[in-house]
Amino acid sequence: MAFDKDAIIASLKEASISDLNDLVKAIEEEFDVSAAAPVAVAGAAGGDAAAKDSFTVELTEPGSAKVKVIKAVKDITGLGLKDAKDLVDGAPSAIKEDVKEDEANDIKEKLEAAGATVTLK
Incomplete structure (x- = not known):
């Protein structure tokens, strides 16, 4: 069965918000889909450190x-x-903030050697 796309669009333009909401729900149920926009999910804690350009040594x-x-x-740091x-x-x-990965790792090693717990962010 062929359908007339323009006729469907014209019908949708005349429909109320409530009718359109009901239509979306019916389509979701009929075709087992979701009209929700896809959301990007952030990586696990710690993330992919190689993808970062700069780090904060905490x-x-x-x-x-x-x-x-x-x-x-x-x-x-050069602080007093x-x-x-x-x-x-x-x-x-x-x-230190906004340091390259190599420098951040060096700082982390020095602080850990002194007995500190350090996190790279």
Whole structure:
């Protein structure tokens, strides 16, 4: 059976919103489909790190060797002792932002070697 597309469109233009809503529901049920727009789903926690251009190195927990971590933060950031201590005391805190993957991994290794827990975001 051939159908007249223009006639169908003309009928739809004259229909009320309620009628169109009922039509959509009937089509969804008849053909087992959904009229909802598809939604992109984000990756799992941690995501695909290789796809990122820049990272933020976050000090999650300074650990028990806080003095070593403060010294490492001071060396990495170039901050003074007091500012580095405040950054460590304020954990979780961003140590460096918008850094390349290699640099982020280097910073993470240094902080973890000092006893800290670090997250790359």
